[in-house]
Amino acid sequence: MNQERVAASFQANADTVLRAAWHLTGDRGIAEDCTQEAFLRLMQQPDSMTDEHILPWLLRTAKNLAKDYLRSAEHSRTVPLEEHDAAGDPFADASARAALRAVMRLPEKYRLPMQLHFVEGYTIDETARLLHLRLNTAASLLRRGRKLLQKAYEEEMI
Amino acid sequence: MKTDALEVYIRAEKQIRLTAEQRAEMLAVIGSPAAAEQYSEKVYRQKRREIRWQRIEKWGGIAAVLTLVFCIGFLVRAGIRQNTVQITAPAVSEADLSGYLAHFAGKETVHIGRETPAYAYQQARRSQQEDLRQMQQDAELNAPRDSTYSGRFLPVLWWFTERCIVEQNALQTLKECEPLPVPAQLLGREYCVEDGILYMTVANTADTPLDWFAECGITSDKTGFHAEITMPQYAMSWLKDYYSGSINADATGRNVLHIPAHGCMEIAVPVPAEQRDLTEQLLTLNFYPVAGEKLSYHISLDSDEQVMPRAEEHRILRMAVEAEPAPWEKSGLS
The missing domain is CATH 1.10.10.10 (Winged helix-like DNA-binding domain superfamily/Winged helix DNA-binding domain)
Known part of the structure; x- marks a missing residue:
């Protein structure tokens, strides 16, 4: 997907994705990382992806990234909520x-x-x-x- | 008054958002050339994988369809074969065979070489094989379809079994034919060269079996060779009744030709290419009886791989044939 579409999607959906990631991790910093990574991964998707499919894809990706983080060793070194x-x-x-x-x-x-x-x-x-x-x-x-x-x-x- | 948790939650949740600085920072990362390059390469690799898979799916599908068609065709073909009619009738009758022989024997002069009774017999045998094949194909085309047949699970086995039966029938057909008459002399011979192999027929008209040690070589050339006398493969299989002799190695490793009384056999001698290219070679076949005197036969080789006998030997052969006419000459078919 080209950078212009990703940037437009970021402006529209960044906060939603951030909150979704925060719900799973409980950590603002981790949620921000998951959000940024989700949008970077959006660039790998083909241009044929329609606008209505972008947000569901971002939420699913952010959720998976958050789960990956919770399973990682880094999670054990972070401070509780x-x-x-x-x-x-x-x-x-x-x-x-x-x-x-x-x-x-x-x-x-x-x-x-x-x-x-x-x-x-x-x-x-x-x-x-x-x-x-x-x-x-x-x-x-x-x-x-x-x-x-x-x-x-x-x-x-x- | 009870506080609505949902309202508090909505209000609190909306405070979780990116600041302007964070947005700018993330947009800078997303829009950076490095990110674009990194992910464009990933996209390229991903697209390449997709194209490769599409090719594999396409050609794999074609291969699967072709394989399926081949398997179906093979099974259908095998299903047709298992309904074919067995061929048991001889394709070449004795009269046909006599006709072949009469054609050659009735000539003014017998051209020693390809047009000899032994060669004619080989031609007749090949013709018979072609006739058998043709009859088999005709029978397959006209065979009735038996829909109640239950042996379709082993069509390949049935196919091979059927082929064996056909071959066995062909052998039986040959057995039923009369043995070919041979020129009446102690050591008659017809010989020809095919594909670099000298074939020579020897006959024993005596009342006792004969055993010889056999060898051959070119005596008139300095680079003479020595060759083993071997039994041709087809003589062992198709003509084993006609050629009643055998070749066995003795204790010293030498080949011993054994020809029973009133029997005959064909021997085969591979002639090296360098010898065949030379003109006026003199090929010598030496037969050493186990008990008795050595017999030698000299045959000249010309350049076109034909074996031509010397005039004297030619005359001897003709005289021998004239002394006791062969049965096909008596039949008057020529």
Whole structure:
């Protein structure tokens, strides 16, 4: 894929991919690395890839890169999320910090659908297509994820 | 009032984004010439792999189709063969064979060489093989299709079995023919050279078997050679009834020709190319009886690989034939 299309895609989707990677790693720096690597790998793809397939491909690639990182030896040398937050917390608001910790407590299968639907603004149908899920499955994940998030958030706030 | 966790989460999540500096930095990496070069090379390699696979798939598909067609054709062919009719009738009758011989024997002068009864017999045998082959093809074309046949799992085995039966029938056909008459003399001979091999027929008209040590060589040339006398392969297989003699090595390794009473045999002597190119060579065949006097036959070789006898020997052969006419001359077919 030529650099102009990759750059345009980066402008449009970089934050979405960054958040998806962050959901899996819990580390901002690692998420940034995964994001950059995902876009670099996008350059290897043929120009025939359509625009609507770019974001699903980027999310899948970022997810795989994050999993590779979690399996790697480098992961064992990084600091846990709590220590990281304590060292340089980007969220001044305590409730926001609790909400993010609550999201990280959710099973992985809930995180990405919730991000795409609630944060990025995709409809349930679009979310299902982006993640290659059935519509009912995506809706069910969102409904249950919201309940679990509420419960986890309240526990974090105590 | 209960706080909606989702709203807090959405608000917090949206704070996770790249800063302007980070965006510029990443874009610089993505848009750098090094990255473009690195990934363009990867793309090139990937495309090359794809093209190679496409070629493999294309030619592999063609090869698979051809193989399939060949296998189907082979099985169909084998299926046809297993329904063929066995050929048991002799392709060349005794009368046909006598006709061949009469054609040559009825001439004013017998041209010693290719047009001899032995050579004619070989021609008849070849003609018979061609007839057999033709009959086999005709029978295959006209054979009825037997759809109830259950032996299709071993068509190849059936094919070879059938071929063996046909060969055996052809041998049986030859056995049923009368042995060829031979000129009546103690050591009659017809000889010819084919493909550098001198063939000579010797006959024993005596009432007792004869055993000779045999050797041959060129005596008139300084570079003379010595050759083993061997039995031609076809004499062992197709003409073993006609040629009743045998060659066996004795204890010293010499070849002993054994010809039973009233029997005959054909011997084959490979003549070296350098000897065949020389003119007026004198080929000597020496036969040493186990008990008795040595017999020598001298044959001159001319340049066109034909063996021509000396005039005296030619006359002797004709006289021998005239002294006791052969059966085909009696039949009047000529």
